[in-house]
Amino acid sequence: MPRVKKAPTEESGIIGRFLNQHPVSNTVRFFMGGITVLFLVLMVLFAMYSPGKMLGGQPFPKWFFISTGIIILSSFTIDRARRAYLKDDGAVLLNFLLITLALGTAFSITQFLGWQQLWNAKLTLYGVPETPRVESSPLRTTPGAALLFIISGLHILHLTGGLVYLFISMFRVVNHNGDRVKSLLFFASPLERARITSLALYWHFLDLLWVLLFLYFLWFFV
Secondary structure, three states: OOOOOOOOOHHHHHHHHHHHOOHHHHHHHHHHHHHHHHHHHHHHHHHOOOHHHHHOOOOOOHHHHHHHHHHHHHHHHHHHHHHHHHOOOHHHHHHHHHHHHHHHHHHHHHHHHHHHHHHHOOOOOOEEEOOOOOOOOOEEEOHHHHHHHHHHHHHHHHHHHHHHHHHHHHHHHHHHHOOHHHHHHHHHOHHHHHHHHHHHHHHHHHHHHHHHHHHHHHHHHO
């Protein structure tokens, strides 16, 4: 009599997929979960200080629009790098890692320029100007102004970690590209595969996170 196969339960399926993932991939996913909780708490805290009244009518940094376009573009380049690894193409992998590194650096620079625009418009860590603007009007002191810089600054901090990992990944690719045996082992390694795919996943996550933060801030400025 043939055995009747039990349909896998939803719980066993989730656990099974989790156990089949490389520890590096699971660690990155846990880390992203922690980052998500952190930013949700900060965004709720920011909303408690009536950001609509605080930021409504204030000039929104033009550099933030540019930085958003840059980080969206970097998601395409990091995905090309991931695909190049899966195709065992070390030269293309290195090129797209380098392009992503350059785009990530450009994003960081434009963020600093955006903060400078905020500061020049008198949106500082400790207050915002009155609206409508009057030359002699005092700044309104509010912790919400500091949170605006803290939230965007924390995103840059996490992106910096991604940039460091990008640089390390480039170094490993260069180290293996010159030797055929090392190159074969590099592209066949489950650890290296997990590292590259996790890097791409983390980068996409930071991309999505900034786009959401960008829209969140923009909503209160307009």
